[in-house]
Structure formats: structure tokens, C-alpha cells
Amino acid sequence: MAVLVGKNTRLLVQGLGRDGAFQASRARAYGTNMAAAVHPGREGQKFEDAVPYFSSVARAVKETGANTGVIYVPAPAAADAIIEQVDAGIELIVCITEGVPVLDMMKVLAYMKGRKSRLIGPNCPGLLQPATKVKVGIIPASIVRPGTVGIVSRSGTLTYEAIAQLSTHGLGESTCVGIGGDPLHGTTFTDVLGLFQADPETEAIVMIGEIGGDREQRAAEFIKKNVKKPVVAAIVGHTAPTGKRMGHAGAIITGKAALASEKIKALKEAGVHVVDSPAYIGQKMKEIMGR
Amino acid sequence: MKIHEYQARNLLEQAGIPTLPGDVATTPSEARKIAERFTGQVVVKAQIHAGGRGKAGGVKVVSTPDEAGVAAASMLGRRLVTHQTPSGGVLVRKVLVAAAADIADELYVAVVMDGDLGVPVVMASTEGGVEIEHVAETTPEKIMRVPGDPLIGFSPYRARDMAYALGVPAELVRPTADLIVKLYRLFVDKDCSLVEVNPLVVTRPSKPGEVARIIALDAKVTLEDDALFRHPELQALHDPDQEEPLELRAAAAELSYVKLEGGRVGCMVNGAGLAMATMDITKWAGADPANFLDVGGSADEKRVEEAYRILVDDKDVEVILINLFGGILRCDAAARGIVAGAKATRHDLPIIVAMRGTNADEGLKILGDSGLKVSTAADLAGAAEGLKTILASMPAKGAHHAQGGGR
Numbered sequence: 252m253a254v255l256v257g258k259n260t261r262l263l264v265q266g267l268g269r270d271g272a273f274q275a276s277r278a279r280a281y282g283t284n285m286a287a288a289v290h291p292g293r294e295g296q297k298f299e300d301a302v303p304y305f306s307s308v309a310r311a312v313k314e315t316g317a318n319t320g321v322i323y324v325p326a327p328a329a330a331d332a333i334i335e336q337v338d339a340g341i342e343l344i345v346c347i348t349e350g351v352p353v354l355d356m357m358k359v360l361a362y363m364k365g366r367k368s369r370l371i372g373p374n375c376p377g378l379l380q381p382a383t384k385v386k387v388g389i390i391p392a393s394i395v396r397p398g399t400v401g402i403v404s405r406s407g408t409l410t411y412e413a414i415a416q417l418s419t420h421g422l423g424e425s426t427c428v429g430i431g432g433d434p435l436h437g438t439t440f441t442d443v444l445g446l447f448q449a450d451p452e453t454e455a456i457v458m459i460g461e462i463g464g465d466r467e468q469r470a471a472e473f474i475k476k477n478v479k480k481p482v483v484a485a486i487v488g489h490t491a492p493t494g495k496r497m498g499h500a501g502a503i504i505t506g507k508a509a510l511a512s513e514k515i516k517a518l519k520e521a522g523v524h525v526v527d528s529p530a531y532i533g534q535k536m537k538e539i540m541g542r
Numbered sequence: 543m544k545i546h547e548y549q550a551r552n553l554l555e556q557a558g559i560p561t562l563p564g565d566v567a568t569t570p571s572e573a574r575k576i577a578e579r580f581t582g583q584v585v586v587k588a589q590i591h592a593g594g595r596g597k598a599g600g601v602k603v604v605s606t607p608d609e610a611g612v613a614a615a616s617m618l619g620r621r622l623v624t625h626q627t628p629s630g631g632v633l634v635r636k637v638l639v640a641a642a643a644d645i646a647d648e649l650y651v652a653v654v655m656d657g658d659l660g661v662p663v664v665m666a667s668t669e670g671g672v673e674i675e676h677v678a679e680t681t682p683e684k685i686m687r688v689p690g691d692p693l694i695g696f697s698p699y700r701a702r703d704m705a706y707a708l709g710v711p712a713e714l715v716r717p718t719a720d721l722i723v724k725l726y727r728l729f730v731d732k733d734c735s736l737v738e739v740n741p742l743v744v745t746r747p748s749k750p751g752e753v754a755r756i757i758a759l760d761a762k763v764t765l766e767d768d769a770l771f772r773h774p775e776l777q778a779l780h781d782p783d784q785e786e787p788l789e790l791r792a793a794a795a796e797l798s799y800v801k802l803e804g805g806r807v808g809c810m811v812n813g814a815g816l817a818m819a820t821m822d823i824t825k826w827a828g829a830d831p832a833n834f835l836d837v838g839g840s841a842d843e844k845r846v847e848e849a850y851r852i853l854v855d856d857k858d859v860e861v862i863l864i865n866l867f868g869g870i871l872r873c874d875a876a877a878r879g880i881v882a883g884a885k886a887t888r889h890d891l892p893i894i895v896a897m898r899g900t901n902a903d904e905g906l907k908i909l910g911d912s913g914l915k916v917s918t919a920a921d922l923a924g925a926a927e928g929l930k931t932i933l934a935s936m937p938a939k940g941a942h943h944a945q946g947g948g949r
Contacts, residue, residue: 270870352769360660361692389869391899406815408867415898434657464657487818490825529819530923
């Protein structure tokens, strides 16, 4: 068994504009089983002469048995796309779209409570599983290789950085999961850490956090109690100017917890190997795996 | 998007929240005319997108219309420097002239999104009129936080509980609860990221028969950029005078540019996490970033070219660090944009490039063949080392400015 996706993944891609179509094409070229394309007005046509287009997610699911959905639709329509996938019974929904209004996400998360779908994102790079060739999202397949390190990250491009560093040190990934950088998001660090702990394909975990919020501290608490596998973590933003990205009142919500130093302290107390610079994630993991 | 106090005040008024009467002026004589409408003291407030105005001379309480004109003249057309503005200050083009209140008590109330709870929360404190950051640091127990609900909004009973906890006079409990519910509704209706009233005041009746009132004396509203598409009427509140010219150019090109004081390394990245990581390694290499330019996840050649031009138009920049990871962004397109931007501007600047992901090899080849002073790195650690090497071969920061400075 594997984390979140696997051999049985049947991918539905919603929103095939320039970027969506490019990424769908990349996923297919990598070997991902793309079962359906959803783009209103194109029903009856085929994407790359192979994948049927549908005007609605429900119809696509009914006709193709798609179980995993990825969303590339523009931000104003992204929340509605998530709800459409929830209603159609998609098990895993990955929303790549950036710039979804936060109050839209508030409603989406409330709507999803008690329903069986899981959401990853929005504003995330999605996930990639090298052993099964499943690419749901925009993580470049050219940089990953099969292995036993699970990656979970709040940052898109920094996830790729970590992957590249692991490759440099001869290591590969079981599953890479980008959970997204928005304040309101679906699947959390803690969710993915739990999945990695239970996953026989994963031997060690890389976790990449950022300043702001207190999700890293919650992850630290969870690791202390539940995670037996080694975890290497990097927290970026030590030197970020205060107040440039987040309003002061927003920072007050979690107070000191938002600081990199506090997050690092909590993670170290939980037995996590925290690297001083995000440049040394690969090196640190090599050290640990080589023991 | 930040907006001015007078604009925020208008939004509060439209939402049915009591404020003191007032209006905005662009000249001293206008300020004088507005002040003539009121009996008693008048407050004149410089309208800039930064806090700390009071200490910097941007808020004056005066007794006559003439004095209001003088106070306005002392602010209008000047650059106001506060601890929140850039060192050069911000130009004051408008002042708010409003009736002053006789204050019995100063409170604090704000609505903000709580990312961990996933709903907006109302924060309130009896410690109004001071910086809330200070209260949070010294007496965090004096800040109440009460969550709203996606379906219900903000329950009136919760607002009433807060009003009691704030200790307002009995006759003001209902108006205060009403005000809190309306602030929450404003936050949701207008897609705000912050609605803050500091101070929220309880007035002192000035003559027998008058009653105490609860009034929003100041107002700060920040609108969520991502939701502006559905509020065309709020887009018009944008004031470009309040932003750095390069920030405006970046925004027009859908780029995110942040100017930082005191650095010499211009940084181009894609993604906020990579931006922060790049900043961390720049410090590690012994330098400070002069700015940050995040081209975002899906930039094309044209946008990257404009990004490069903005980067080098910052005169503090002496060396360029580019750290891109292709996803939707294609590295070959980015490389063409960088080359076009560099050839058209300061082509002699040293550039360190780390480029991986989608079409990275093509991108690195384009840069390698460009004839520019490019050194490439395989990863973040390599970029840090490359930056260190280049910095070691360069004169100390600012040295080239001094050469032409005639000191």
C-alpha cells in the first residue's frame, strides 16, 4: 500500500487551459493513468486523442471511475470546482490553483466536514509517487526517483529543492506531498505525518515548514507521540522581515508561535533533526539513513 | 490591499457602525471649512498607509477652524516618517478632519482570519489606544478571541458576552454587541483580511441629559487582494501614491516585489518558500538581500524579463541571485527572459543562477551561451557558495557609489 495515491489511481484533471493542459500532458508522459478531463464545452472531444473530455465532474466519474481529481481552474472558480468534486464523490482532491479567496476556503472546509473526500491544497504543487508513476500536480517528474523518503512541505518550490538535494545524495522518495502555503488548507502536516508513519514504503520523512501559524508546533506534538521514523525538518523564514508578509494582527493570533525559532525549538524537543539551513536537507538525511 | 483611514471609516459608516462626523481635505482651506461644521475640538489626521502617525506629528487635536487649517498645512505636501514607513517617509496628500470625542474609556476590537481555526475571530481588549502588539506581548490575557462560524456568522450572544467582558456601561452593552456583529459582517461581506478599530471609545457625556456612546474613533481595514475581483467598487480605493514605484511596476506585471533596506543582493525566485530559503542562505553567505522578486508559479518569458528589469532598477543591487525551480514555470522561458532583461539593462552585473525542474537544462544552456557574467549552481548550497565567492571578489558594499560621490 502507498500514501494517498497508488496503482489504482485514476486521475481526473479539471481545468485544461494553458497551464492545466501542459501539466496534464506531463503527467501522462510520466505514466500517470489519466482517466478523464473536465472542461465545460469540450464534451465529445479527447485530450491528446486519448482521454475523454466531460462537461461535468459527476459525468466523468460515472463514465470513467476516476477517483482522484486535480484542479487547475482559475481562482474565482476554484472553490466551486472543489465542491463539484466533493459532490461527485472524488476521494482525493488536489487543488493547485493559487489565489483562492480565503473566505471561499472557509466555506469549502466547512462544507467538507463529515464528507468523505480529502483535500490537498489549495496553492500547492500536489503530489508525486515515483514507484507507481503517479503525478497529481506540478512537481517536476524529472527530478524525483523511487526511494524511501516521504516529503511533506508547505512550500511548492522548496519541495523541489529538497527532492533535488535527496537525489544529489543518492536518495529517492516514496511519496512527495505539497500541502500548500495558504492559511486555510485541507490536509495538514499532521495528517501526512500519520500516513507516512503507517506507510511501509516510507522509512524516513522530510518536513519543510515556514514562519507563521502554529501548524509546525502541532506537527511536533504529533511526532513526539506517534512518529517513530526519523524526521528531518527545515523551517524557512528566519530572516524574513516582520510585517512584510503578514499583518500584525494576523501574527498576534499565534503570537510567538509564528516565529522560526519557536518552531525549531518545538521540533527539536520532539526529536526531529532540524537543519540550520534549507541547503542541508539532503546531507542530513543521508547521514541518518547511512547509520 | 491597504486603504486609508477615511476610506475605512466610510466602509464602517456604510455598515452602520457609529463614527464621529468628519470629512477628508486636500488643502488647508478645505480642512478649515470642514472644521467650521463642528463645535468644540477637532482632530486633523494625515492619511497615509502606516501606523505610528501620532508620534510623528501626523495627528493633531485643535480648538478652532483656523488651527485646523494650520495643522493641515503642516501635514499636506510633506513626507511623514513613522516607524512603519520607509526611511524617506510617505507623501501626505489628504487629511481627515473630524470632531474630537470626550473619551471616558478606550477599548480595542478587531476581526482577523485565524488560519488554524479556519474562521474569522473577533479580538477585543480593554487596553485600547495603545499598540496591540504591545498588549499581546506584555499582557496577552487581556486579549479576548472569539471565533465566528461559516454558517452563522458572529452570534449576537457571543458579541454580548464580549461587550460585558469589556466592561462597558450597562446601557452600552447592546450597542457594543451590535457594533461587534456589524464589524464581523463587514469583514465577511467585503472580503477583508483585517478590520481593526483602535481605539473603540466610550464617550463622556459633556452636558446633563446627554448619554455615553460607543464610537469607532479610528478604523483600519485591509482588503484581501485575492478577492478584489468580486468587489469592483473597492478596487477604486487603491492609492498608488502609497507604494514604491518599483512595487507598482511589479504589481502591474503580476509580480511580487519586496524592497528591503540595506542589502546589495537582488533576488529573483519563484514561490514564497523558496524566497524565504534564498533569503536565509543569502544571510548565511554574509550578505543582505536588497529586495525580493517572486515571479510566481506560472510566469512566462515576458514576465521574467520585466522582473529582471525591475530587479536591476533597484540601484542598491550589485549582484544578482536567481533561484528558480520549474514547475508550471518553464526554465527555458525564464532564461530567455533573463537574457533579454540583462542585455537591455545592466548586463555587466554578476549573476548566480540555480535552475532546476521543468526544462532546466535548456534554460542553463541559454544562460551559458548568453555572454553574460553567469555562474550556475546545482542547488541551494551551491548558490550560497557561489554567492560567497563572488562577494569575496567584490569591493565592500556601497564602494562603487562612493567613487562617484565626490567625498
